[in-house]
Amino acid sequence: MIKPEVGLVVWYAYLWAQDRDDGHDDAGKFRPAVIVGLRGEGKARRALLLPITHTLQYDNMGVEIARQELLRLGLETHKPSFIVTREGNRAAWPLKEMQPRAYYKPDSAVFGVIHRKFVDEAVKELKANHAEKRVVVIDREKLRKDVEKDALEWRRRQRGRSL
Numbered sequence: 001m002i003k004p005e006v007g008l009v010v011w012y013a014y015l016w017a018q019d020r021d022d023g024h025d026d027a028g029k030f031r032p033a034v035i036v037g038l039r040g041e042g043k044a045r046r047a048l049l050l051p052i053t054h055t056l057q058y059d060n061m062g063v064e065i066a067r068q069e070l071l072r073l074g075l076e077t078h079k080p081s082f083i084v085t086r087e088g089n090r091a092a093w094p095l096k097e098m099q100p101r102a103y104y105k106p107d108s109a110v111f112g113v114i115h116r117k118f119v120d121e122a123v124k125e126l127k128a129n130h131a132e133k134r135v136v137v138i139d140r141e142k143l144r145k146d147v148e149k150d151a152l153e154w155r156r157r158q159r160g161r162s163l
Contacts, residue, residue, distance in 0.1 A: 002094065002109065004035060004038055004045065004094075005035065006036060006037065007034065007036075007113040007114050007115075007116060007119045008034070008113055008114075009033070009034045009075075009110070009111040009112060009114050010032070010033060010034075010049075010098050010109050011030050011031075011098060011099060011109045011110075012033040012049060012051075012095060012098050012109075013026065013027035013029070013030050013099070014027050014033050014049065014051045015027045015097075015138055015143075016087070017087045017136040025143055025144070027097065030101075031051055031052065032073075032075055032111055033049040034050055034083055035047045035048065035049055036049070036119055036122055036126065037123075038093075045092065046090055046092055046141075047091055047092075047093050048088050049090075049091065050083050050088045050122060050126070051087075051088075051089075052065070052075070052081055052082065052083055052084075053082055054080065057084070061084070061085050061125065061129060061134070062084045062085050062086075062125075063083045063122045063125060064081070064082050065080075065082065065114070065118055067080075069114060073111040073112045074111055074112070075111060083122040085125040085126045085135075086129055086135055086136070087135060087136040087137065087138070088126070088136075088138070089138050089140055090139045090140065091139075091140040092141050096140075097140065
């Protein structure tokens, strides 16, 4: 079992805020994401993950990862990569949305632990954005429960129509 820690970079089905706002409850694809916060213990353990991407949104709010760090982690280096600091996903550990990296390393969902200076810089920027009310965090467990509740309600309405 993978031990969660701040700085751990995993292959994760990250749900972008824009996709959630468009009505999606699941990610379109997997991408690297870094754990920048952990809370709770045991079954109550929750991780805060920030996505790693080549394309910044939100007025370029993100922390660039040095090329040598990308190489060390085994991430793509053909374009710059950034830790996004304007949105994140909060999810229960172990992450249901994590899977082995088929074309990177098929037996592991982990890239490794990113150097602490990148995490510290991302957390500092995340906190500044949060203070300015410019951060969206999607709680994946709450979203999952909401979707299940909506599906149950829809089935109840359908049964009522067929009577």
